[in-house]
Amino acid sequence: MTKQVQQLDRVIIRFAGDSGDGMQLTGDRFTAGTAEFGNDLSTLPNFPAEIRAPAGTLPGVSSFQLHFADHDILTPGDAPNVLVAMNPAALKANLGDLPRGADIIANTDEFTKRNLQKVGYDANPLEDGSLAEWRLHAVPLTSLTVKALEGFDISKKDAERAKNMFALGLLSWLYHRPTEQTIAFLEQKFAKKPDIAKANIAAFQSGWNYGETTESFSVSYEVKPAQLAPGLYRNISGNQALAYGLVAASVQAKLPLFLGSYPITPASDILHELSKHKRFGVRTFQAEDEIAGVGAALGAAFGGALGVTTTSGPGVALKAETVGLAVTTELPLVIVDVQRAGPSTGMPTKTEQTDLLMAMFGRNGESPVPIVAPMSPSDCFDAAIEAARIAVKYRTPVMLLSDGYLANGSEPWRLPEISELPDISQEFTTAPNGEDGRFLPFKRDEETLARPWAIPGTPGLEHRIGGIEKADGTGNISYDPNNHDLMVRLRAAKIAGIDVPDLEVDDPDGDARVLVLGWGSTYGPIAAAARRIRREGGKVAHAHLRHLNPLPANTGEVLKHYDKVLLPEINLGQLALLLRARYLVDIISYNRVRGLPFKAEELAGVIQDVIDSD
Amino acid sequence: MTELVNGKGLSLIPKTDAKQSLKDFKSDQEVRWCPGCGDYAILAAVQSFLPELGLRRENIVFVSGIGCSSRFPYYLNTYGFHSIHGRAPAIATGLAASRPDLSVWVVTGDGDALSIGGNHLIHALRRNVNLNILLFNNRIYGLTKGQYSPTSEVGKITKSTPMGSLDKPFNPISLAIGAEATFVARTLDSDRKHLQSVLREATAHRGTSLVEIYQNCNIFNDNAFEPMKDPDVRDDITLRLEHGQPIVSASKAVVRGANGGIQVVPRSEASEQDILVHDAHNPDPSVAFALSRLDEPAFEHVPVGIFRQVDRPAYDVLMAEQLDQAVERQGPGDLSELLMGGDTWRIG
Numbered sequence: 001m002t003k004q005v006q007q008l009d010r011v012i013i014r015f016a017g018d019s020g021d022g023m024q025l026t027g028d029r030f031t032a033g034t035a036e037f038g039n040d041l042s043t044l045p046n047f048p049a050e051i052r053a054p055a056g057t058l059p060g061v062s063s064f065q066l067h068f069a070d071h072d073i074l075t076p077g078d079a080p081n082v083l084v085a086m087n088p089a090a091l092k093a094n095l096g097d098l099p100r101g102a103d104i105i106a107n108t109d110e111f112t113k114r115n116l117q118k119v120g121y122d123a124n125p126l127e128d129g130s131l132a133e134w135r136l137h138a139v140p141l142t143s144l145t146v147k148a149l150e151g152f153d154i155s156k157k158d159a160e161r162a163k164n165m166f167a168l169g170l171l172s173w174l175y176h177r178p179t180e181q182t183i184a185f186l187e188q189k190f191a192k193k194p195d196i197a198k199a200n201i202a203a204f205q206s207g208w209n210y211g212e213t214t215e216s217f218s219v220s221y222e223v224k225p226a227q228l229a230p231g232l233y234r235n236i237s238g239n240q241a242l243a244y245g246l247v248a249a250s251v252q253a254k255l256p257l258f259l260g261s262y263p264i265t266p267a268s269d270i271l272h273e274l275s276k277h278k279r280f281g282v283r284t285f286q287a288e289d290e291i292a293g294v295g296a297a298l299g300a301a302f303g304g305a306l307g308v309t310t311t312s313g314p315g316v317a318l319k320a321e322t323v324g325l326a327v328t329t330e331l332p333l334v335i336v337d338v339q340r341a342g343p344s345t346g347m348p349t350k351t352e353q354t355d356l357l358m359a360m361f362g363r364n365g366e367s368p369v370p371i372v373a374p375m376s377p378s379d380c381f382d383a384a385i386e387a388a389r390i391a392v393k394y395r396t397p398v399m400l401l402s403d404g405y406l407a408n409g410s411e412p413w414r415l416p417e418i419s420e421l422p423d424i425s426q427e428f429t430t431a432p433n434g435e436d437g438r439f440l441p442f443k444r445d446e447e448t449l450a451r452p453w454a455i456p457g458t459p460g461l462e463h464r465i466g467g468i469e470k471a472d473g474t475g476n477i478s479y480d481p482n483n484h485d486l487m488v489r490l491r492a493a494k495i496a497g498i499d500v501p502d503l504e505v506d507d508p509d510g511d512a513r514v515l516v517l518g519w520g521s522t523y524g525p526i527a528a529a530a531r532r533i534r535r536e537g538g539k540v541a542h543a544h545l546r547h548l549n550p551l552p553a554n555t556g557e558v559l560k561h562y563d564k565v566l567l568p569e570i571n572l573g574q575l576a577l578l579l580r581a582r583y584l585v586d587i588i589s590y591n592r593v594r595g596l597p598f599k600a601e602e603l604a605g606v607i608q609d610v611i612d613s614d
Numbered sequence: 615m616t617e618l619v620n621g622k623g624l625s626l627i628p629k630t631d632a633k634q635s636l637k638d639f640k641s642d643q644e645v646r647w648c649p650g651c652g653d654y655a656i657l658a659a660v661q662s663f664l665p666e667l668g669l670r671r672e673n674i675v676f677v678s679g680i681g682c683s684s685r686f687p688y689y690l691n692t693y694g695f696h697s698i699h700g701r702a703p704a705i706a707t708g709l710a711a712s713r714p715d716l717s718v719w720v721v722t723g724d725g726d727a728l729s730i731g732g733n734h735l736i737h738a739l740r741r742n743v744n745l746n747i748l749l750f751n752n753r754i755y756g757l758t759k760g761q762y763s764p765t766s767e768v769g770k771i772t773k774s775t776p777m778g779s780l781d782k783p784f785n786p787i788s789l790a791i792g793a794e795a796t797f798v799a800r801t802l803d804s805d806r807k808h809l810q811s812v813l814r815e816a817t818a819h820r821g822t823s824l825v826e827i828y829q830n831c832n833i834f835n836d837n838a839f840e841p842m843k844d845p846d847v848r849d850d851i852t853l854r855l856e857h858g859q860p861i862v863s864a865s866k867a868v869v870r871g872a873n874g875g876i877q878v879v880p881r882s883e884a885s886e887q888d889i890l891v892h893d894a895h896n897p898d899p900s901v902a903f904a905l906s907r908l909d910e911p912a913f914e915h916v917p918v919g920i921f922r923q924v925d926r927p928a929y930d931v932l933m934a935e936q937l938d939q940a941v942e943r944q945g946p947g948d949l950s951e952l953l954m955g956g957d958t959w960r961i962g
Binding site for chain 2: 285
């Protein structure tokens with residue numbers, strides 16, 4: 001029997017299971033196949049902070065959502081079309097997000113009385129008719145896998161563990177994904193355990209064949225490749241892009257990279273990634289604490305390195321004093337804050353935009369720091385280079401505000417030509433700049449107000465810097481009131497004068513009266529929401545801030561051009577507070593702080609309400 | 615033991631042929647410690663010692679934290695970084711780990727190094743970062759005007775402890791040995807000759823050298839170390855630690871104790887063969903640790919000199935080796951290759 005093939009323009013799949021079920025790996029491999037096939041895609045992993053929460057419980061559910069399409073897309077999607085539920089907990093935790101009519105593929109083997117009780121099901125939802133409004137495919141994934149692997153020289157436990165590959169095979173058949181890459185991946189991953197490799201490949205192929213033969217699936221789906229801009233692509237997550245951006249910044253600045261860091265979710269992967277790139281001269285230093293991480297980076301910067309520290313909110317709090325020292329000693333430094341839900345420990349694996357005001361003001365004294373925020377996973381690459389550019393050119397610490405959503409989410413990235421990357425190098429000072437051959441470490445460049453960067457080892461420029469207020473020019477300790485006032489203003493003027501590109505507005509017709517403004521990782525959902533409005537004939541303009549300090553020079557002008565400005569943020573209105581104070585413009589805030597990114601549909605509704613209101 | 619003291623600690627640092635003098639190392643800044651402070655003597659000792667090293671001045675960096683002693687870098691005409699409270703070892707670690715061509719010094723005090731910055735100190739020691747750490751121990755907080763410090767004796771009456779302090783003090787030497795330090799020494803601000811001899815060994819040591827310097831704060835804790843300076847008793851209470859030499863003072867000797875430890879006995883009662891001979895290079899730190907406990911609880915006899923001096927690769931060298939190995943194995947970094955490292959596909 002030839003099965004029917006249905007054409008779709010986009011699909012959202014969510015793989016959900018126990019933390020130990022390998023859902024992140026399954027999602028990653030499906031993503032790789034999808035990327036290779038040429039769809040545009042966007043992913044959203046969602047996992048508990050616990051490494052192995054008790055098996056089969058709701059807190060232990062881990063999921064991976066993938067949105068892929070035959071056109072360019074901006075978000076991992078609002079609501080899944082397909083849920084793969086490896087156990088009752090996965091079903092229960094995710095059913096609420098599933099629209100009526102969506103497909104559910106459930107692993108019946110795990111729907112035992114005990115597992116059902118664990119999550120509070122009195123009856124088996126696969127049998128009691130409660131899922132009648134969805135298309136349920138009840139598949140005994142575990143037993144089918146074990147059966148398929150009979151005769152392999154592996155334990156029953158290992159056979160059962162391969163069920164995620166069976167599921168991946170089934171989904172790969174269902175959506176016509178290429179298989180070669182996954183097979184090659186499994187061969188490589190289990191190179192030292194060939195029996196396990198063969199078993200996983202067999203499970204994967206059995207899953208595919210099951211789809212082909214079983215009557216449970218009568219239709220398969222095709223999503224044509226997307227028409228993306230020509231170029232060479234790869235799939236990349238925000239943390240990986242950020243790490244690559246830092247390596248690229250080091251190359252483009254002609255400075256060795258020194259990373260001082262302390263492990264913290266969700267930033268640790270940047271440390272892991274950079275530690276692999278020692279052949280670029282990258283030194284990674286896992287410090288004894290957050291303070292030592294930034295301290296070592298600052299010490300390395302004093303010695304002429306591109307000093308970087310990576311962390312999340314609680315770590316930024318600990319680093320604050322050292323960042324202040326970098327402000328006053330005017331040394332280049334990049335502080336990466338992969339924001340997560342707070343306050344305090346909060347929800348480490350969940351996303352938020354709540355560190356903006358801490359980045360802006362979280363130090364003693366007048367201590368302005370430039371802030372750059374990437375807009376998408378791949379933009380983390382460019383944003384890292386931009387942060388380093390500002391740091392090196394202006395001799396200042398720079399905050400780079402990523403977040404958990406960008407860090408773990410992924411999307412196709414058109415690789416830049418290396419020749420297109422900006423040259424961000426600056427010369428070290430090697431000759432005296434004062435009268436009589438004296439060196440004045442705080443005599444500033446007239447245009448940028450940056451001070452000279454003279455590193456140890458440079459003869460004749462021996463000098464001392466420190467946290468005590470310095471006399472203009474000489475840098476000697478000074479308690480002179482007027483000098484302090486001058487230095488405070490000079491440091492502020494230096495940051496305010498940083499060359500930042502103008503804010504661009506996306507308004508296809510040019511006559512929208514409502515502007516929706518965003519910053520950082522909300523770019524995807526806001527842009528997708530704006531498209532929805534426009535598809536329905538509505539008019540809305542979208543502008544997105546990548547530089548939060550200083551703001552683009554035309555920001556006030558853009559804001560005042562519109563009747564209404566809507567600002568969605570995953571906080572309680574932090575950017576809105578800054579903009580209202582600075583430009584005296586009323587701003588309509590939309591705030592949700594759920595640890596999750598906005599959904600496009602949700603924002604489209606909010607935008608429509610603003611358009612409709614007088 | 616020449617391999618430990620042959621100047622290997624300075625081998626990666628550029629030398630100068632120019633003749634240097636004390637004057638070359640004085641900055642133009644007015645020294646602003648209280649008159650009579652022990653810091654003056656230490657500064658003068660360091661300034662007159664540095665020319666002896668023959669290093670290029672621009673390759674010397676002094677890093678400090680916060681406290682009276684931490685003003686030190688301002689008075690030396692080298693590169694200097696007066697940082698924030700407790701963090702000097704962390705900042706110096708980043709500098710020394712990335713610049714093996716620098717002679718990096720940390721100047722710190724008992725509050726700075728052992729209280730607010732205790733964590734950074736112990737980790738610098740275990741890593742064996744190439745630093746010379748000068749710990750000025752005056753057993754009091756000076757810059758904040760006289761509170762007890764983590765090395766103050768129990769019962770110390772200060773502004774913050776009017777009924778006496780309750781905390782058991784740290785012994786910096788014991789702490790350093792416990793933290794896997796490779797070079798640990800103690801000296802005295804007023805004994806320039808001894809101080810400079812210890813500095814000589816400390817700079818020759820590649821890795822972290824911790825030098826505790828007893829330093830008098832004549833304002834808030836005057837005469838804290840007076841017995842060690844008093845001509846009538848100092849020779850009796852000072853136990854000189856010299857590698858390969860018996861550990862004795864004028865009237866006392868260190869011998870093996872009955873319980874496996876060591877003890878101090880009148881020199882007249884100890885036969886020559888019973889007196890402990892100092893072995894600073896012993897890989898086992900237990901005797902060095904036992905020596906560090908001899909001044910407890912009272913100030914009856916105090917070992918000074920180098921407690922421990924063992925060879926272990928320095929952190930910067932190990933780090934640089936990994937970078938070299940990576941280049942050997944994979945070739946130098948190529949950005950284009952890095953970006954294309956994953957699964958790629960072409961459109962158009």
